[in-house]
Amino acid sequence: xxxxxSVDRDHQDGxxxxxRVMGPKLLLLFIVGDIxxxxxxxxxxxxxxxxxxxxxxxxxxxxxxxxxxAFSYLELVTKYPQAAGAALYTHKAFGIxxxxxxxxxxxxxxxxxxxxxASNAFAxxxxxxxxxxxxxxxxxxxxxxxGFMALVAAINFRGVSxxxxxxxxxxxxxxxxxxxxxxxxxxxxxxxxxxxxxVMVFDSPSDKGTFLAITAATSLAFFAMVxxxxxxNMAEECENPIRDFPKMMLTGLGITGVIYILVSITAVALVxxxxxxxxxxxxxxxxxxxxxxxxxxxxxxxxxxxxFAVANSALINMLMASRLLYGMxxxxxxxxxxxxxxxxxxxPWVAILFTTLLSFGLIIYVVRASxxxxxxxxxxxxxxxxxxxxxxxxxxxxxxxxxxxxxxxxHDHFRAPTFLPVLxxxxxxxxxxxxxRADMEQxxxxxxxxxxxxxxxxxxxxxNRGGRAKKTGFxxxxxxxx
Numbered sequence: 351x352x353x354x355x356s357v358d359r360d361h362q363d364g365x366x367x368x369x370r371v372m373g374p375k376l377l378l379l380f381i382v383g384d385i386x387x388x389x390x391x392x393x394x395x396x397x398x399x400x401x402x403x404x405x406x407x408x409x410x411x412x413x414x415x416x417x418x419x420a421f422s423y424l425e426l427v428t429k430y431p432q433a434a435g436a437a438l439y440t441h442k443a444f445g446i447x448x449x450x451x452x453x454x455x456x457x458x459x460x461x462x463x464x465x466x467x468a469s470n471a472f473a474x475x476x477x478x479x480x481x482x483x484x485x486x487x488x489x490x491x492x493x494x495x496x497g498f499m500a501l502v503a504a505i506n507f508r509g510v511s512x513x514x515x516x517x518x519x520x521x522x523x524x525x526x527x528x529x530x531x532x533x534x535x536x537x538x539x540x541x542x543x544x545x546x547x548x549v550m551v552f553d554s555p556s557d558k559g560t561f562l563a564i565t566a567a568t569s570l571a572f573f574a575m576v577x578x579x580x581x582x583n584m585a586e587e588c589e590n591p592i593r594d595f596p597k598m599m600l601t602g603l604g605i606t607g608v609i610y611i612l613v614s615i616t617a618v619a620l621v622x623x624x625x626x627x628x629x630x631x632x633x634x635x636x637x638x639x640x641x642x643x644x645x646x647x648x649x650x651x652x653x654x655x656x657x658f659a660v661a662n663s664a665l666i667n668m669l670m671a672s673r674l675l676y677g678m679x680x681x682x683x684x685x686x687x688x689x690x691x692x693x694x695x696x697x698p699w700v701a702i703l704f705t706t707l708l709s710f711g712l713i714i715y716v717v718r719a720s721x722x723x724x725x726x727x728x729x730x731x732x733x734x735x736x737x738x739x740x741x742x743x744x745x746x747x748x749x750x751x752x753x754x755x756x757x758x759x760x761h762d763h764f765r766a767p768t769f770l771p772v773l774x775x776x777x778x779x780x781x782x783x784x785x786x787r788a789d790m791e792q793x794x795x796x797x798x799x800x801x802x803x804x805x806x807x808x809x810x811x812x813x814n815r816g817g818r819a820k821k822t823g824f825x826x827x828x829x830x831x832x
Contacts, residue, residue: 473495
């Protein structure tokens with residue numbers, strides 16, 4: 351059946367399908383915007399603190415690991431161009447309801463947690479940008495964060511077309527902020543204000559050797575590289591996912607990888623590492639611009655760029671989370687009601703409502719917690735736990751590629767070289783190990799989150815006890831014309 355004819359058809363049971371509106375350019379901007387997010391704005395100084403001037407090395411290593419895993423995602427999304435991403439691939443490969451649910455829960459949790467934390471950051475940037483001086487942990491910040499998330503939900507419900515258009519604008523703004531850093535570095539070179547000898551200096555404040563220190567920093571930098579995997583959850587809203595995904599995902603990873611490496615080199619060349627990691631001196635990138643272009647009022651500009659950057663992260667993560675729930679609900683891995691699509695807007699409105707309510711609860715916790723030093727540390731720890739969960743998910747996805755090689759489909763698709771999924775599984779599992787963790791508390795939090803997932807799985811099983819999830823995975827894929 352042709353792609354065009356599949357665009358407007360409904361399910362045989364009368365359920366509406368999602369609307370295909372994303373062409374290759376919009377898909378590329380979606381991927382770039384999701385990867386850039388808030389990570390590089392917040393992590394440059396932290397990564398430099400782990401390895402000294404060689405901050406570019408962990409970003410390069412994270413880029414390579416992410417790219418290897420991306421090849422596995424490309425084979426799977428072109429083989430099964432449907433919503434639900436990692437959960438879909440796990441379900442098809444192993445057919446175990448419990449394992450599928452845990453993967454879906456881990457990915458959904460990472461998206462909602464990131465979006466909720468981004469909402470908190472948005473409130474902080476909003477307060478700073480408009481000189482509101484709202485107290486950390488106060489009611490004012492909480493209402494701004496909740497209002498922002500409600501706006502994200504409204505855009506999400508309005509339609510993927512509107513959401514992707516908003517992503518285009520937000521991506522351009524956050525991209526301009528990072529390009530500004532790079533251009534300032536180039537200008538500083540012409541003025542003799544840059545010291546590039548620092549970028550080859552390795553210095554770890556811990557007792558770890560070079561390899562383990564870079565490993566720990568790579569695990570941290572990897573959080574800035576994730577996001578490419580969110581795009582596969584939008585497969586049912588792409589015009590031609592089989593044709594567009596390989597080129598657009600690899601191009602997006604290449605663009606963001608180059609930007610991250612250039613930004614990290616620029617930061618270390620212009621500002622001593624000790625200053626980059628000193629929170630009393632302000633955000634690391636603020637210091638970079640102040641050193642390279644002291645006449646530029648970046649302290650006034652940065653909060654607004656930050657608002658756009660975190661807004662993009664929140665929007666894309668909530669898009670991903672709702673589409674994941676939609677895809678899994680249609681296969682009885684989650685309650686069927688979560689798979690309902692609005693007949694006019696063609697968006698998964700029940701899943702959007704459910705994920706938004708969850709985010710409201712997390713936002714209230716995050717904002718309240720940010721009012722104390724210990725609470726703020728816990729919020730940061732939660733971000734590290736999210737990266738840990740995603741590395742575990744990526745390990746499973748790389749294994750699923752090899753398992754699913756035994757299940758051919760009736761259309762052409764991208765095929766990754768066999769050694770890449772093997773290398774991807776090993777590298778992701780390695781980065782999820784204790785030697786790559788700066789804080790062992792991440793395992794405790796991850797365990798608690800999975801315990802919550804176990805409770806939800808039991809509830810889902812009780813709701814769906816009249817039938818069980820289809821072991822053959824999601825509905826058969828009909829042939830799509832190139």
